[in-house]
Amino acid sequence: MQLNTISDQKLVKQYVQGNEACLEMLVNRHKDRIFTTIHLIVKDRYIAEDLFQETFIKIISNLKRKKYNEEGKFLPWATRIARNLAIDYFRKKQRMPMVTDSSGDDVFRKFSIKTENREEAIIRKEKEDHVRDLINKLPDEQRQVLILRHYGDLSFKEIANLTDVSINTALGRMRYALNNMRKMIEQQTVKV
Amino acid sequence: MKTDITQNDLLLYAYNELEEPKRSQLEVALSLDEGLMANYQEITGMQSILNTAIEAPHNTSLQIILEESSSSALELI
Numbered sequence: 093m094q095l096n097t098i099s100d101q102k103l104v105k106q107y108v109q110g111n112e113a114c115l116e117m118l119v120n121r122h123k124d125r126i127f128t129t130i131h132l133i134v135k136d137r138y139i140a141e142d143l144f145q146e147t148f149i150k151i152i153s154n155l156k157r158k159k160y161n162e163e164g165k166f167l168p169w170a171t172r173i174a175r176n177l178a179i180d181y182f183r184k185k186q187r188m189p190m191v192t193d194s195s196g197d198d199v200f201r202k203f204s205i206k207t208e209n210r211e212e213a214i215i216r217k218e219k220e221d222h223v224r225d226l227i228n229k230l231p232d233e234q235r236q237v238l239i240l241r242h243y244g245d246l247s248f249k250e251i252a253n254l255t256d257v258s259i260n261t262a263l264g265r266m267r268y269a270l271n272n273m274r275k276m277i278e279q280q281t282v283k284v
Numbered sequence: 285m286k287t288d289i290t291q292n293d294l295l296l297y298a299y300n301e302l303e304e305p306k307r308s309q310l311e312v313a314l315s316l317d318e319g320l321m322a323n324y325q326e327i328t329g330m331q332s333i334l335n336t337a338i339e340a341p342h343n344t345s346l347q348i349i350l351e352e353s354s355s356s357a358l359e360l361i
Contacts, residue, residue, distance in 0.1 A: 119346060119349060119350070123340065128338045145352075148349040156356060241299060248301060267295060273330060
């Protein structure tokens with residue numbers, strides 16, 4: 093059996109039974125989307141790293157206490173944990189000490205750039221930053237639906253329940269979010 | 285061809301949430317209606333752009349998580 097064909101549900105089951113390698117597979121499978129969701133919510137990479145760790149530590153705790161019963165829906169479940177921790181962060185308004193160099197740049201980011209072609213890394217980062225900036229310009233309600241649906245893999249119905257609106261409202265917000273993103277991209281293209 | 289496919293249906297389809305029989309109806313409509321197909325491609329184009337913002341956490345975070353898992357496993361023994 094190929095490792096990447098094992099379902100999340102099976103990985104969770106085997107991890108709970110003591111197979112530590114299954115957690116590593118779950119983390120590697122979902123880390124980027126969960127981290128991106130958190131980063132887009134808190135808009136700070138350092139805090140996102142911290143909340144990402146907290147999210148998985150909570151996931152580990154819940155799995156080991158057999159509190160996970162959402163069969164086959166690991167990512168939306170993990171996203172809800174991440175979102176709740178991000179909301180707690182905003183409530184507490186506790187910030188991690190900044191770890192920057194003398195220019196104020198992201199030290200962790202510089203380390204990772206060294207491991208790949210520097211030019212490629214800069215182009216990739218510019219693209220990431222540009223799209224993230226556009227998402228951050230969206231009205232909060234549209235931004236929230238877009239992040240939870242596209243990166244967090246929550247269904248529109250789950251988003252509707254979570255944000256206490258109808259499914260049509262959640263869908264409408266997503267449509268406006270995508271339209272607004274497209275308009276912003278078109279406007280920037282015209283300017284260039 | 286006139287269909288009762290809405291923009292919400294297209295969005296649900298793009299995110300793999302549209303259920304049968306609406307899903308099959310939409311697929312037929314997409315093959316016949318260029319305007320509808322253009323609208324669908326706008327959504328998938330935006331999905332591709334959004335995917336460029338997906339980023340990885342730092343390796344240190346991953347190590348911390350896996351160490352936490354191992355140490356909590358030891359506690360259980």
